[in-house]
Amino acid sequence: RASQRRNENQSASVSCPCLILPPILLPELPGFYFDPEKNRYFRLLPGHNNCNPLTREQLQEKEREKQRNKMLVEDEKCFSSVLTWLLCVSRLVHEVKVSGMRRHKLEIQSTDNSNPNTDNFRLIVGDSACERVFTVNDVSHGGCKYGIMNFSSSSRGSLSVEMCDNLYFTNRKVNSICWASVNYPDSHVLLCLVGAADTPGCVSLLPASLFSNSNPDQPGMLCSFKISSAWSCAWCFNPQFDKTFSTGLSRRVIVKDAETGRTQTYSTGSDVLAQQFALRVPVLFNGCRSGEIFSIDLRQRGGRRDQSWKASRFHQESAITSVRVLQDENYLLAADMLGQIKLWDVRVTKAVQEYKGHYNEHAYLPIHVNEPEGLLLAVGQDCYTRLWSLKDGHLLRTIPSPHPTANDLIPSVVFSSKLGGCRGLPGLLMAVKHDLYYFPYSTDYQEGGEQPASF
Numbered sequence: 487r488a489s490q491r492r493n494e495n496q497s498a499s500v501s502c503p504c505l506i507l508p509p510i511l512l513p514e515l516p517g518f519y520f521d522p523e524k525n526r527y528f529r530l531l532p533g534h535n536n537c538n539p540l541t542r543e544q545l546q547e548k549e550r551e552k553q554r555n556k557m558l559v560e561d562e563k564c565f566s567s568v569l570t571w572l573l574c575v576s577r578l579v580h581e582v583k584v585s586g587m588r589r590h591k592l593e594i595q596s597t598d599n600s601n602p603n604t605d606n607f608r609l610i611v612g613d614s615a616c617e618r619v620f621t622v623n624d625v626s627h628g629g630c631k632y633g634i635m636n637f638s639s640s641s642r643g644s645l646s647v648e649m650c651d652n653l654y655f656t657n658r659k660v661n662s663i664c665w666a667s668v669n670y671p672d673s674h675v676l677l678c679l680v681g682a683a684d685t686p687g688c689v690s691l692l693p694a695s696l697f698s699n700s701n702p703d704q705p706g707m708l709c710s711f712k713i714s715s716a717w718s719c720a721w722c723f724n725p726q727f728d729k730t731f732s733t734g735l736s737r738r739v740i741v742k743d744a745e746t747g748r749t750q751t752y753s754t755g756s757d758v759l760a761q762q763f764a765l766r767v768p769v770l771f772n773g774c775r776s777g778e779i780f781s782i783d784l785r786q787r788g789g790r791r792d793q794s795w796k797a798s799r800f801h802q803e804s805a806i807t808s809v810r811v812l813q814d815e816n817y818l819l820a821a822d823m824l825g826q827i828k829l830w831d832v833r834v835t836k837a838v839q840e841y842k843g844h845y846n847e848h849a850y851l852p853i854h855v856n857e858p859e860g861l862l863l864a865v866g867q868d869c870y871t872r873l874w875s876l877k878d879g880h881l882l883r884t885i886p887s888p889h890p891t892a893n894d895l896i897p898s899v900v901f902s903s904k905l906g907g908c909r910g911l912p913g914l915l916m917a918v919k920h921d922l923y924y925f926p927y928s929t930d931y932q933e934g935g936e937q938p939a940s941f
Contacts, residue, residue, distance in 0.1 A: 515527060517529065517530050518530055519545055581882050581883075583927055583928075584861075584873055584882040584883045584927075585882075585883060587883070587885075587913070587914060587925040587926060587927055588925065588926070589888065589916075589923050589924075589925055590923065590924045590925070590926070590931070590933050591921060591922070591923055591924075592645065592647050592922045592923065592924050593647070594635065594647045594648070594649050594922055595646065595647060595648045595649065596648070596649040597649075597651055603623070603649070603920050604626075604920055605623040605624055605625055605626065605631065605920060606623060606624045606894070606895065606919050606920055607621060607622075607623055607898055607917035607918060607919070607920065607922075608622045608623060608624050608630060608660070608898065609621070609622040609660065609663060609898050610622075610635075610898045610899070610900055610915065610917045611663045611664070611665065611900070612900040612902060612915070613665045613671075613672040614665065614671060614672055615671075615672070615904070615907060615908075616637065616900065616902035616904060616905050616906065616907075616910065617636065617637055617638070617906065617907045617910075618634050618635065618636055618637070618672070618694065619634070619635045619637065619900060619915065620632065620633075620634055620663055620665070620675050621633055621634070621635055621917070622660045622663070623920075624894075625655065628657060629655060629656055629657035629658070629682075630655070630656060630658075630659070630660060631653045631654065631655045631656075632653070632654055632656075632660065632677070633649065633650045633652065633653040633654065633697050634649075634650040634694060634697045634698075635647055635648065635649055635650065635922075636648045636649075636650065637905060637906040637907070637910070638906050638907065639904075639905065639906030639907060639909050639910035639911060640909075643911060643928075643931050643932045644931070644932050644933065645905065645906055645910070645911070645924055645931070646906075647922065650697040650698050651697070651698050652696065652697045652698065653697075654696075654697075656679060657682055657685060658679040658680055658681060658682050658685055658687065659679070659680040659682065660677055660678070660679060660680075661678040661679070661680050661716060661717055661718070661850075662677070662678040662716070662717065662718045662719045663675065663676070663677055663678075663719075664676050664719055664720055664721050665721070666691060666721040666731065666744075667721065667723060667728070668691070668693075668729065668744065672694065673693060673694060673695075674691050674692060674693050674694060675691075675692050675694060676689065676690070676691055676692075676719050676721055676731055677689065677690045677692065677719075678713075678716035678717070678718065678719045678733060679716075680715065680716070681714055681715070686712060686714055687712075687713065687714040687715055687716060688710050688711060688712050688713060688714075689710070689711045689713045689716055689719060689731075689733050690709075690710045690711075691708070691709050691710070691711075691731070691744055692708060693708055696708070709744065711742065713733055713735065713740060714735075715735055715736050716733040716734065716735055717734045717735065717736075717757055717758060717759045718733065718734035718758060718759055718760050718761045719731060719732065719733050719734070719761065720732050720761040720762050720763050720770065721763070722763040722768060722770070722784070723763065723765050724763065724764070724765060724766070724767065724768040726768050726784075726785075727743075727768045727784055729743055729744045729745045729746075730742070730743055730744070730768075730784070731744060732761055732763070732770050733761075734757070734758025734759060734760070734761050734772060735757070735758065736757045737753065737754050737755065737756065737757060738751055738752060738753050738754055738758070739751070739752040739754060739758055739761075739770070739772060739782065740752075741770065741782070741784065750784075752782060752795065753793075754772070754774065754780075754793075755774075755776065755778075755793075756774035756775045756776035756778060757774060757775040758772045758773070758774055758775075759773055759774065759775055759805060759806055759807060759850065760772070760773035760806050760807060760808050760809045760820075761773070761809065762809050762810060762811050763811075764811050764815045765811075765815070766815055767783075767815065768783065768784040768785060769781050769782065769783050769784070769797060769815075770782045770784065771809050771811060771818060772809070773806025773807070773808070773809045773820055773822075774805070774806055775805040775806075776801075776805070777801050777802045777803055777804055777805060777806060777822060778799060778800075778801050778806075779799065779800055779801065779802070779806060779809065779818070779820055779830070780796045780797075780798065780799040780800075781796065781797040781798045781799075781832070782795060782796065782797065783795075783797045798832055798835060799835070800830060800835040800836075802820060802822045802824075802826060802828060803822065803824055803826065804822040804823040804824040804826070805822055805823040806820055806821070806822050807821050807822060807823060807846065807849070807850055807851050807852065808820070808821045808851065808852040808853045810853060810854075810855050812855065812857065813857055815832075816831060816832055816833050817829060817830065817831060817832065817838075818830045818832055819853060819855060819862065821844065821846070821851070821852075821853045821864060822846075823846050823847065823848055823849070824846070824847075825844045825845050825846040825847075825866065826840065826844070827840065827841040827844050827853060827862070827864060827874075828840050828841075829841075829879075839878075839879050840879060841862055841864075841874045841879045841881070842879070842881065843872055843874075843881045843884070844864050844866050844872060845866035845867055845868045845870065846866055846867045847867055848867075849867045849893075849896065851864065851865060851866070851867065851896070852864075854899065854900070854901055855876065856901045856902070856903060857876065858903045859901075859903060859912060859927065860875060860876045860877055861873055861874070861875070861876060861882075861901065862874040862875075862876045863899060863901050863914070865896060865897050865898070865899055867893070867896065868891060869886070869887040869891040869892070869895065869896055869897060869918075870884050870885065870886055870887070871884070871885040871887075871897060871899055871914070871916065872884050872885075873885075885914075885916075885925070887918055888916075888918060888921065888923060889918050889919045889921075895918060895919055896918075897916050897917065897918040898916075898917045898918070899914060899915060899916050899917070900914075900915040901913070901914050901915070901927075902915070905924075911926055911927070911928045911931055912926070912927035912928055913925055913926040913927045913928065913931070914927065
């Protein structure tokens with residue numbers, strides 16, 4: 487007790503070393519509290535003492551706060567575990583559905599059944615509804631032909647394909663294609679044609695109705711622009727610039743109004759091999775042979791030599807072959823000639839995800855995104871089609887080509903959630919050699935008695 491009275495005269499913030507007890511002896515002492523972490527007693531004074539405002543209520547509050555923080559940590563761990571489990575389940579669902587995609591060969595119907603298609607497919611590009619697919623085929627005697635295939639899906643889950651009436655031939659190479667909405671959604675097709683011999687290159691805007699003799703509608707706008715050596719093209723769907731398209735050339739970008747012909751030229755330091763417009767804002771993203779990716783805001787004047795008109799810019803290690811803007815336009819996918827596919831956060835110009843396994847050394851190859859199904863697709867120079875989970879970059883499946891591998895027989899693909907229109911089924915369309923294949927992403931597909939081909 488004498489020791490206790492002496493310690494009462496000391497500051498309440500000073501500990502009482504003489505009262506340290508073993509952990510097993512924890513008697514309650516009036517005016518003191520035991521700190522289990524420090525294994526010692528501390529002096530308690532009434533709350534009105536300004537020198538030591540430590541009270542029993544505050545100690546209880548401190549203990550409750552400690553318990554709350556502990557539960558927060560445990561709750562966060564539980565949430566992380568559940569999230570990890572959900573991601574695993576989501577990935578498993580993707581893997582099960584993707585692994586269940588089996589190859590079906592499609593028969594292409596044509597008004598000229600006496601002349602079956604014997605020319606190898608070079609490119610196929612689907613419209614926004616995936617009811618029509620624009621095709622480019624190599625012609626054996628040189629040059630190429632192009633046209634449109636119409637797809638329809640029946641209520642019983644079958645898919646039919648019909649080639650358009652008219653096919654166009656050219657002795658020039660088709661470098662790039664995109665659908666354009668001039669009069670209505672996907673009313674036109676924009677093509678980049680590379681010059682050959684005495685024939686200069688050009689960019690042509692063709693009405694889709696040109697490819698059908700049975701269509702009574704007027705063809706609409708038909709124009710051709712003398713633009714040589716165009717590597718890429720893109721159409722702007724933003725309402726502010728809804729008649730605007732772009733072309734990527736050697737060391738420059740041309741942005742043109744298809745109705746007025748008004749042209750804006752941007753000088754770049756490298757060939758522009760890939761382009762795509764964002765939808766919500768009139769911004770054009772460009773990928774260059776140097777590996778640079780930069781954006782152009784159409785609301786700003788360009789042409790300045792200091793290239794200050796570049797809204798954002800970042801780099802990959804090799805020539806960019808494809809760029810794709812996601813629905814959240816803060817993110818951009820880019821592929822290059824080293825086989826790297828990266829997801830970029832445009833706001834901080836930082837790569838936040840990488841999709842490994844794609845093979846490319848020097849080819850001009852596109853990538854394809856289907857956000858409703860959460861898939862990224864790309865065909866490599868090795869002729870393998872790979873599918874990744876868009877969210878976590880996991881490689882879900884690698885599909886070999888139905889034909890022997892060759893540099894001039896790289897498959898061209900289209901993936902759609904509703905192939906053949908609003909009643910259509912999700913699936914992968916693959917064109918290789920002169921054949922067309924369908925890989926349904928659903929078990930509802932019926933082939934009319936034929937068994938699916940196996941690998």
